[in-house]
Amino acid sequence: xxxxxxxxxxxxxxxxxxxxxxxxxxxxxxxxxxxxxxxxxxxxxxxxxxxxxxxxxxxxxxxxxxxxxxxxxxxxxxxxxxxxxxxxxxxxxxxxxxxxxxxxxxxxxxxxxxxxxxxxxxxxxxxxxxxxxxxxxxxxxxxxxxxxxxxxxxxxxxxxxxxxxxxxxxxxxxxxxxxxxxx
Numbered sequence: 001x002x003x004x005x006x007x008x009x010x011x012x013x014x015x016x017x018x019x020x021x022x023x024x025x026x027x028x029x030x031x032x033x034x035x036x037x038x039x040x041x042x043x044x045x046x047x048x049x050x051x052x053x054x055x056x057x058x059x060x061x062x063x064x065x066x067x068x069x070x071x072x073x074x075x076x077x078x079x080x081x082x083x084x085x086x087x088x089x090x091x092x093x094x095x096x097x098x099x100x101x102x103x104x105x106x107x108x109x110x111x112x113x114x115x116x117x118x119x120x121x122x123x124x125x126x127x128x129x130x131x132x133x134x135x136x137x138x139x140x141x142x143x144x145x146x147x148x149x150x151x152x153x154x155x156x157x158x159x160x161x162x163x164x165x166x167x168x169x170x171x172x173x174x175x176x177x178x179x180x181x182x183x
Contacts, residue, residue, distance in 0.1 A: 033164040035061040035091060036073075039082070042162045042171060043075035043095065050097050050182050054160075055090035055152055055172040063091065069110035072100045085114070087149030090172070117144065 033041075038061055046052065065084060073080045073095070081103065083094040158173040 031166055032060065032062045033166040033169050034064040036064050037164045037166065038162050038169050038171065039065075039073060039093060039095075040075050041164045042160075043073075043078070043080065045162060046179055048076050048078045048097065049177070049179050051095060052177060053092075053094045053173070055087075055092050055149075055156065056169065057090055057172075058086070058088065060169050061091070067111075068107070069114070070103050070106040072103060074100075083110070085110075085145055087145040087152065090149050090152060092145075092148070092152075114145075 035056065038056055042054070043049070043052070068082075068084055070081070070083055073082045078097050079100045080095040081098045081101075085092050152172070152174065155174050156172045158176040159170050160173070162169045162171055
């Protein structure tokens with residue numbers, strides 16, 4: 001990457017640093033808890049459950065886990081395998097207590113699915129002249145997580161407050177969870 005210096009008054013600033021600082025400020029928000037802080041705080045607050053599945057609103061957190069789909073996350077004495085996806089207006093987390101292992105292959109797989117979904121969203125629904133072996137799609141492709149998020153706004157039945165070092169955050173559940181339940 002070529003970095004061109006910008007002259008601003010007496011100071012020389014690097015364009016790359018300015019861009020990074022700009023996006024950091026935008027993504028971080030003012031004193032919002034980090035999504036990772038909410039994740040860790042909730043797992044510890046709920047006594048390191050065997051599993052959990054919740055939503056957190058994008059507007060309530062600074063999304064510091066952008067680009068992470070399937071990963072290990074330590075909390076207290078436990079390790080969790082976390083499946084994470086954006087489903088506007090929420091970020092969805094599914095956490096299972098499991099030993100740490102290399103999840104890079106699964107993470108790449110889930111990222112590929114998300115990219116394919118986006119690519120399908122950007123292509124037209126039907127070719128101008130469909131071939132017999134190329135049927136026209138019946139619905140808009142590429143938006144399952146958006147639809148999941150929009151449906152969740154109507155299906156959420158339970159809320160909990162997570163206490164973080166930067167303030168309280170409400171997380172949302174489709175149903176109340178039985179803490180400690182294996183399933």
